[in-house]
Amino acid sequence: MIIETDVLVIGAGPAGSLTAKHAALNGADVIIIDKKSEIGTPKRCAEGVSKEGLKKLKIEPSTRWVTKELSGVRLIAPNGTSVWLNDEKVKLPEAGYILERKVFDKHMAMDAARAGAQIMIKTIANGLRRDGDSLIVTAESMGEELEIKAKIVIGADGPESRVGRWVGLKTAQKPKNMESCAQFEMVNVKMEDPDAIEFHFGSTAPGGYAWIFPKGDDIANVGLGILTTETDKSAYEHLLDFVKNNPATQNAQPVEFNIGGDPVGGMHKELTADNFMLVGDSASQVNPLTGGGIISAMEAGVYAGKVAAKAIKEGDYSAKNLSEYQERCEENIGVKFERDLKVKDYLQSLSDEELNSIADAFQDIELDRINPAELIKQLIKVSPKALLKLGKLF
Ligand SMILES: Cc1cc2nc3c(=O)[nH]c(=O)nc-3n(C[C@H](O)[C@H](O)[C@H](O)COP(=O)(O)OP(=O)(O)OC[C@H]3O[C@@H](n4cnc5c(N)ncnc54)[C@H](O)[C@@H]3O)c2cc1C
Numbered sequence: 001m002i003i004e005t006d007v008l009v010i011g012a013g014p015a016g017s018l019t020a021k022h023a024a025l026n027g028a029d030v031i032i033i034d035k036k037s038e039i040g041t042p043k044r045c046a047e048g049v050s051k052e053g054l055k056k057l058k059i060e061p062s063t064r065w066v067t068k069e070l071s072g073v074r075l076i077a078p079n080g081t082s083v084w085l086n087d088e089k090v091k092l093p094e095a096g097y098i099l100e101r102k103v104f105d106k107h108m109a110m111d112a113a114r115a116g117a118q119i120m121i122k123t124i125a126n127g128l129r130r131d132g133d134s135l136i137v138t139a140e141s142m143g144e145e146l147e148i149k150a151k152i153v154i155g156a157d158g159p160e161s162r163v164g165r166w167v168g169l170k171t172a173q174k175p176k177n178m179e180s181c182a183q184f185e186m187v188n189v190k191m192e193d194p195d196a197i198e199f200h201f202g203s204t205a206p207g208g209y210a211w212i213f214p215k216g217d218d219i220a221n222v223g224l225g226i227l228t229t230e231t232d233k234s235a236y237e238h239l240l241d242f243v244k245n246n247p248a249t250q251n252a253q254p255v256e257f258n259i260g261g262d263p264v265g266g267m268h269k270e271l272t273a274d275n276f277m278l279v280g281d282s283a284s285q286v287n288p289l290t291g292g293g294i295i296s297a298m299e300a301g302v303y304a305g306k307v308a309a310k311a312i313k314e315g316d317y318s319a320k321n322l323s324e325y326q327e328r329c330e331e332n333i334g335v336k337f338e339r340d341l342k343v344k345d346y347l348q349s350l351s352d353e354e355l356n357s358i359a360d361a362f363q364d365i366e367l368d369r370i371n372p373a374e375l376i377k378q379l380i381k382v383s384p385k386a387l388l389k390l391g392k393l394f
Contacts, residue, residue: 001146005031006312008137008150009117010125010163012039015280015297015304016156017108018057022305023154024116028312031148032109032117033139035124040105044260045294046183046213046221047104048197051096053295057302065104066097067215071195077359078202078352084193098197098215099294108298128153128166133317135167135275151317152308154277156301159261161282167273171282175229177265179208179291182235183223184243184254191220191248200242202352206230208264208291210242212249222249225262225291230348235259264288266341267334272322279304285333289340289347296333303328 009020012034020032047067054061072086113119123141130136135153139146155163159178164171191198191214200210207227214220224242226235236259243249263284271278279285280297287296307325311317350358 001144002136002149003031003146004149005029005118006150007031007152007154007308008033008135008148009154009156010137011156011158011280011282012036012109012112012119012121013105013156013158013280013297014108014294015282015285015301016154017105017112018298018301019154019156019279019305019308020112020117021108021115022302023308023312024112024305026306026309028309030112030117031120031150032112033120033123033125033141033148034109035122037122038102038106039109039119039121040102042256042258043101043105044181044258045099045101046211046223047099047101047215048213048292049097049099049294050292053299054097057295057298059298061097062107065100065107067100068098068195070096070098070197070214072193072197074193074196074198075359076198076200077356078204079356079359081356081359081363082192083359083362084196098213098221100215125157125163128163130275133275150275151312152275152277152322154279154304154308155282156279156297157282159263159281161278164268164278164282167276169268169270169273169276169278171268171278171284173261173263173265173284176207176227177263177284178227179225179262179264180228180235181208181223181225181258181260181262181291182239183221183258184239184252185215185219185256185258186222186243186249186252186254187219188252189214189218189220189222189248190251194218198248200224200246201347202355204242205238207348210238212246220248220252222246222252223258225264262286262291262293264291264344266337267329271326271329272319274319275317276319277304277308277322277325283329285329285337287340288337289344300329300333303332 006029007023009016009032024030075083127138137148194214198212205224207230208225210224279300285296286293
């Protein structure tokens with residue numbers, strides 16, 4: 001069987017659903033497919049999003065999918081020294097709400113359907129070929145072979161994306177750019193402040209960090225991301241050590257285990273080809289510093305959906321005409337990521353001892369005095385070597 005549409009979106013995560021919604025709202029015929037039987041399940045996420053990010057996207061937080069509103073962040077050095085930040089004084093990335101992704105992703109897909117997109121669940125894209133000025137995607141839907149002919153195909157197929165490669169885009173990730181993550185959702189977690197998310201730095205999670213994101217009561221996502229280039233142990237082994245040694249998780253029990261890759265090397269250079277665009281994790285649109293990609297995936301989805309619908313109206317699906325999407329992503333997402341990539345490299349260059357002394361110094365600083373000048377002053381004081389490393393990166 002072959003079906004035809006203007007726009008085919010492959011993947012119904014946050015990137016795909018927002019793309020489908022905005023393409024449909026702007027007049028295109030849209031099909032969105034996902035290989036999952038239930039959109040959003042299983043989750044592969046610590047579920048933190050910034051309040052500012054949702055506001056910018058005009059998405060009203062709903063009690064259906066927000067499990068927890070946060071008021072702060074606790075940064076923990078390898079020796080246990082904590083720096084507490086609160087959201088009145090510092091804009092906190094990926095820290096405002098904790099979602100229930102299984103519900104959130106479904107709701108974003110429902111919004112796409114309400115805007116007019118057709119959803120096909122349990123439908124996996126297996127390949128793609130060119131057919132004149134269209135692309136034909138071969139898929140299996142509910143066990144049946146299917147072909148979908150589309151004027152524009154949008155790859156929103158997540159961190160292990162294959163779709164971009166089918167049209168010749170360079171999307172392979174080097175190991176040093178892919179965090180390997182492992183996480184338990186746990187009960188009986190006893191956090192010092194259950195309204196703050198925790199980031200643990202240093203050799204607990206080589207090349208990344210460990211986190212505890214509270215979901216309410218005594219429930220939390222407890223996980224970490226590592227770079228396989230920085231350690232011989234697996235993310236799972238590091239997670240077991242973290243859970244064993246952390247005071248908050250001494251009596252905690254896992255109710256769910258998640259593993260997944262998180263692309264942290266900055267946005268891919270090429271996001272479009274003729275009749276084609278990439279969004280979300282498949283385009284490596286993840287903040288390299290925090291590993292958070294929900295908001296940027298959705299922001300890129302808005303751009304992709306609008307540009308796709310415009311191209312359909314114009315009858316021009318060439319890479320050149322779709323390049324407006326690339327420009328908007330570079331301007332609004334890529335530039336910030338380039339900066340955050342440098343900060344990440346800097347953090348990764350610090351030893352446990354340097355992290356400990358920086359945390360010691362920052363414990364005593366008034367929060368509203370945290371600005372670049374103050375930061376550098378404190379760094380000179382605690383670790384001229386650390387400052388030298390910072391200088392080399394910028
Ligand atoms: C452990 C972990 C913790 C994280 N924590 C956070 C966090 O706290 N905050 C944050 O902002 N980000 C976090 N992230 C990143 C975040 O999960 C992603 O950036 C986000 O999900 C990207 O959305 P997406 O729509 O691009 O991809 P995804 O959410 O991965 O969606 C891709 C979809 O494509 C479907 N798909 C794939 N291949 C095919 C195919 N061939 N055919 C049909 N369907 C297909 C999949 O089933 C999936 O539903 C975390 C990631 C990990 C691994």
